[in-house]
Amino acid sequence: MYRKVFIAETASQLTINLPIEYLNKGVEVIAFEIDDNLDSAYLNKKKAAQNAIQFFNTLQIDMSGFKFDRDEANER
Numbered sequence: 001m002y003r004k005v006f007i008a009e010t011a012s013q014l015t016i017n018l019p020i021e022y023l024n025k026g027v028e029v030i031a032f033e034i035d036d037n038l039d040s041a042y043l044n045k046k047k048a049a050q051n052a053i054q055f056f057n058t059l060q061i062d063m064s065g066f067k068f069d070r071d072e073a074n075e076r
Contacts, residue, residue: 002018002019004016005034005042006042007042
C-alpha cells in the first residue's frame with residue numbers, strides 16, 4: 001500500500017509518482033479532499049519536520065579527522 005497526503009499548489013503538482021514496485025501491476029487511485037483539520041495537521045507536521053531538520057543541521061560536526069581506537073574504547 002502506498003499513501004501520500006499532499007497539498008498541490010500548482011497544476012503540475014497533481015501528478016503522483018509511484019514507487020517502482022507498482023510497475024506492471026494493477027493500481028487503484030482514489031482522490032478526495034480531506035477536511036481542514038487534517039490539512040492543518042499535515043502543515044503542522046511539515047513545519048515540525050522542517051524545524052527538526054534545521055535543528056539537527058546546527059549539530060553537524062566535522063569528524064573527517066577522527067580515528068576510532070578500539071583498545072582505548074575497551075579500557076576500564
